[in-house]
Amino acid sequence: MSRRYPPLNPLRVFAVVARLENLTAAAQELHVSQSAVSRQIAALESYLGVELLRRERHGVTLTRTGASYAKQVLPAFDEIASATEKVLRNASHGVLRVRTYTTFTAKWLIPRLPDFHARHPDVEVLVSNAVPDVDFDRDAVDLAIQFGDGHWPRVQLDLLFPDEIEPVCSPQYLKSLPRGTSKESLLGKRLLVSHYRRTDWEDWLAATGRSSLAESAERMSFSTSVLTWQAALDGLGMAIGQTAMLQAEFEKGTLIRPFNQPIRRLKAHYLVRPASQRFSRRVEVFRDWLLAEAKKTMA
Structure with missing residues (x-):
């Protein structure tokens, strides 16, 4: 049975937002607009069928599901970043x-x-x-x-x-x-x-x-x-x-x-x-x- 993967670009955007818990800061790190970040998060939520972020008056917070998902997703992105850095370091x-x-x-x-x-x-x-x-x-x-x-x-x-x-x-x-x-x-x-x-x-x-x-x-x-x-x-x-x-x-x-x-x-x-x-x-x-x-x- 093939494993299911979410769309990877929205997942990457979610990982940054979850780490920073701030849409504006996430947009600056990703070099995109805040509205683009919101669209990517919405696409991921639509794919998963759950709410990951709670939009509040003073910003965003992770829902309980979002926090649980981020707890597993963030270490995976850390591993990917570490592996990529190793390859680039060896190459340079x-x-x-x-x-x-x-x-x-x-x-x-x-x-x-x-x-x-x-x-x-x-x-x-x-x-x-x-x-x-x-x-x-x-x-x-x-x-x-x-x-x-x-x-x-x-x-x-x-x-x-x-x-x-x-x-x-x-x-x-x-x-x-x-x-x-x-x-x-x-x-x-x-x-x-x-x-x-x-x-x-x-x-x-x-x-x-x-x-x-x-x-x-x-x-x-x-x-x-x-x-x-x-x-x-x-x-x-x-x-x-x-x-x-x-x-x-x-x-x-x-x-x-x-x-x-x-x-x-x-x-x-x-x-x-x-x-x-x-x-x-x-x-x-x-x-x-x-x-x-x-x-x-x-x-």
């Missing part, structure tokens, strides 16, 4: 909670965060790392940076930059080739593989027509891309690099791109926000800053 807390994955955090976000803090010292950024896609109903975060095809339900998306990949190795590793040996021979040696990006080598080899050159290559796997690239830095072999994540290594010359033939995949890096999100200055300034930094990466 000074900490900006950002979720992403380890490689993006270590290789792209952290090197740029000092600039954000210099521009917005009042915004504290709390970064958490996880591989599964964010669920804003489940995960206590304001924003997420995700890698994928962009087909996620109930979110707003901003494209940061596409996934561009190509082989990378240390300069010393390339120089270790015997004189006169083609750099293509590197593809038959040890290839370094990241666990979460196991198809990168096959994608690049197929896209550049070099799959047959790597058929006999040894594969060495690592749990993350960061460890895979560290292995390349230390001369263990050649890895597939994500161009956007390795700008610092390319500029320093600690990693090089022997083929200089990047390919772009259909997936990309996105900034993800809840489909419905209360306006927050800290979210807006971080989003604007992040998009500006991503634009520099794509330049």
Whole structure:
């Protein structure tokens, strides 16, 4: 059996009048006219079929039924107000909670965060790392940076930059080739593989027509891309690099791109926000800053 609820706006007006026991004060708190308050009370009394207020010469008083009803209604509105305040307080807390994955955090976000803090010292950024896609109903975060095809339900998306990949190795590793040996021979040696990006080598080899050159290559796997690239830095072999994540290594010359033939995949890096999100200055300034930094990466 469905429960019966009175019209909620008249009920809210009654709760204010019952608390103040004054129509004029109630009208001022609700920012409406006194006659509007009277109409709402009359509508509630009509629905309930009882008199809730006694109109007297010097104001209004609650009837016995009205007082009994108010005794139960007022705590309910207090609970609603308390719950609403909690939600709004959590939404407006000074900490900006950002979720992403380890490689993006270590290789792209952290090197740029000092600039954000210099521009917005009042915004504290709390970064958490996880591989599964964010669920804003489940995960206590304001924003997420995700890698994928962009087909996620109930979110707003901003494209940061596409996934561009190509082989990378240390300069010393390339120089270790015997004189006169083609750099293509590197593809038959040890290839370094990241666990979460196991198809990168096959994608690049197929896209550049070099799959047959790597058929006999040894594969060495690592749990993350960061460890895979560290292995390349230390001369263990050649890895597939994500161009956007390795700008610092390319500029320093600690990693090089022997083929200089990047390919772009259909997936990309996105900034993800809840489909419905209360306006927050800290979210807006971080989003604007992040998009500006991503634009520099794509330049």
